[in-house]
Amino acid sequence: GIQVEQSPPDLILQEGANSTLRCNFSDSVNNLQWFHQNPWGQLINLFYIPSGTKQNGRLSATTVATERYSLLYISSSQTTDSGVYFCAVDPGNTPLVFGKGTRLSVIA
Amino acid sequence: DAGITQSPRHKVTETGTPVTLRCHQTENHRYMYWYRQDPGHGLRLIHYSYGVKDTDKGEVSDGYSVSRSKTEDFLLTLESATSSQTSVYFCAIRGDLGGELFFGEGSRLTVL
Numbered sequence: 001g002i003q004v005e006q007s008p009p010d011l012i013l014q015e016g017a018n019s020t021l022r023c024n025f026s027d028s029v030n031n032l033q034w035f036h037q038n039p040w041g042q043l044i045n046l047f048y049i050p051s052g053t054k055q056n057g058r059l060s061a062t063t064v065a066t067e068r069y070s071l072l073y074i075s076s077s078q079t080t081d082s083g084v085y086f087c088a089v090d091p092g093n094t095p096l097v098f099g100k101g102t103r104l105s106v107i108a
Numbered sequence: 109d110a111g112i113t114q115s116p117r118h119k120v121t122e123t124g125t126p127v128t129l130r131c132h133q134t135e136n137h138r139y140m141y142w143y144r145q146d147p148g149h150g151l152r153l154i155h156y157s158y159g160v161k162d163t164d165k166g167e168v169s170d171g172y173s174v175s176r177s178k179t180e181d182f183l184l185t186l187e188s189a190t191s192s193q194t195s196v197y198f199c200a201i202r203g204d205l206g207g208e209l210f211f212g213e214g215s216r217l218t219v220l
Contacts, residue, residue, distance in 0.1 A: 030206050031206055033209060035211075043198065086150070093205065098151045
C-alpha cells in the first residue's frame, strides 16, 4: 500500500521562528489533509489540499501531487503551535493513510 | 466544528470485562472510523463503516468488533478487554470518498 513519510520527526523552535514540515507519499492520491494534534490531544483540521497552495493566517500548505509531496509552513511560530502535525493521504478507495507525524515544540 | 460526540470520554476497567465505546454524529456522514493512538504508533485504523450495517476491518482489528445499526451511531466493542487495549480511541467521520475527515474528541481507555 501507499507509504507516507513525514519529516522531520521532531522539531524545536524559538518563538517567532519559521518552519517547514514535509510529507512525502509513494503513490498518486486523490486528496491530502494536514492535522494538528494539540497538547490536550485534540485533532484539528488544518488543510484539505489535494493540490496547490492554501493559506490560513500564519499557516500555509502546498501540495505538489505530481511530485508526491506536501509542505506545511508555519510562520512566526507561537507556543500554541506546539503539538504533533499529521498528514494523511487519500488513495481513493480505501481509508486515509497517516504519516507518523512531526512533533513540534515552540519555546518562549 | 463537525458534530461528533464520543462516549465515554474516560473509562477505567479491568481485564476481561466487556467495553463499548460510542461515536455519535449529527452530520449524516456515510463513512465512520475508529482509530487507536498509542505512543510511537501514531494513528492506527481499527474498523470502519461505509454505511448502515456495512463495516470492514482496519490494520489492528483483532480483539475489536463494531456495529452500525443507524447512520449516526458507530459502536466499538472490546468483548474482553486486555491491558494491550489501553489506549486513546478516536472516532472520525467523512461524508464521501474523497471528502474531508473530521475527528471526535477521543476516549481514553485504561485496562487494569
